[in-house]
Amino acid sequence: MGIGKATALLEDLIEKAGGCAVVDGGFATQLERHGASINDPLWSALCLIKDPDLIKRVHLEYLEAGADILVTSSYQATIPGFVARGLSLEDGELLLEKSVKLAVEARDKFWDAMDRVLGHSYNRALVAASIGSYGAYLADGSEYSGYYGSDVTLDKLKDFHRRRLQVLVEAGPDMLAFETIPNKLEAQACIDLLEEEDIQIPSWICFSSVDGENAPSGESFKECLDIINKSSKVNAVGINCAPPHFVDSLIRKFRELTEKPIVVYPNSGEVWDGRAKRWLPSKCFDDDKFELFATRWRDSGAKLIGGCCRTTPSTIRAISKVLKGRS
Numbered sequence: 001m002g003i004g005k006a007t008a009l010l011e012d013l014i015e016k017a018g019g020c021a022v023v024d025g026g027f028a029t030q031l032e033r034h035g036a037s038i039n040d041p042l043w044s045a046l047c048l049i050k051d052p053d054l055i056k057r058v059h060l061e062y063l064e065a066g067a068d069i070l071v072t073s074s075y076q077a078t079i080p081g082f083v084a085r086g087l088s089l090e091d092g093e094l095l096l097e098k099s100v101k102l103a104v105e106a107r108d109k110f111w112d113a114m115d116r117v118l119g120h121s122y123n124r125a126l127v128a129a130s131i132g133s134y135g136a137y138l139a140d141g142s143e144y145s146g147y148y149g150s151d152v153t154l155d156k157l158k159d160f161h162r163r164r165l166q167v168l169v170e171a172g173p174d175m176l177a178f179e180t181i182p183n184k185l186e187a188q189a190c191i192d193l194l195e196e197e198d199i200q201i202p203s204w205i206c207f208s209s210v211d212g213e214n215a216p217s218g219e220s221f222k223e224c225l226d227i228i229n230k231s232s233k234v235n236a237v238g239i240n241c242a243p244p245h246f247v248d249s250l251i252r253k254f255r256e257l258t259e260k261p262i263v264v265y266p267n268s269g270e271v272w273d274g275r276a277k278r279w280l281p282s283k284c285f286d287d288d289k290f291e292l293f294a295t296r297w298r299d300s301g302a303k304l305i306g307g308c309c310r311t312t313p314s315t316i317r318a319i320s321k322v323l324k325g326r327s
Ligand SMILES: C[S+](C)CC[C@H](N)C(=O)O
Pocket: 040, 041, 043, 076, 135, 136, 137, 138, 139, 140, 141, 143, 180, 241, 272, 274, 277, 309
């Protein structure tokens, strides 16, 4: 796939979805709702070892809810993380591959079934391989602070991301989703890797934000988007796992800073306590509110809309209903 084709794949989906495609919702959240215990350094990636069937089930639930894009279970699946757990390099790589295969199998199963349903309004979903930030792997809350310490250089971040990216791409996803990137240095590492590895599938880079104006590191989104704009390998840019009430103004800001399609999939508004490893109750938004927000975000110019942590298939059903007129 050349760069033109990569761009077309995402653009076609957005067009088929009526101008705004639906991303799935909180993946780890839905695993937990089904009883999975993920209080672990691997977080949701623990289920790749313990309960892969549940991963597939959650993907199917999001498809049924109307997701046009499935984000894989690899957010916190890393080779050093698996090795720290006693797995071999080879087994770690097999688990990464499995994260893509499970989503592809769910997508194909759902799409085969839909093929037999007359007049359905679903689109054939794309599978986006999740690449969580270095902070997600550290499991210390730094995907929301952007502070990695002075010893973390561009080369270190590229070394951290490179092999996982290669393995995920080899497993055959439709696209890549860099998630909760908290600073400019890591965005640069992602861009450099896409270029150096000559990645041919589309990708998006999403930042977290804790003040509604800047990246968590305090660096401006102008600085971050200026480097992204220089790369044709990044096909969309946006925000994930930030509170929903920040999103509308961030879409407007991003529209001034980039011509790339904008993707937003905020969390419920609850705040992650990285030390206590739990969600702190905060200004929290329910599915009805997401329904209202989704039209506003679309009208403000977002092209891909979904949910992140603490959102569920019912959130995605509400978003899909309002964006596509599905009941
Ligand atoms: C998106 S956060 C809630 C994921 C979990 C975090 N990286 C941790 O392991 O503590």
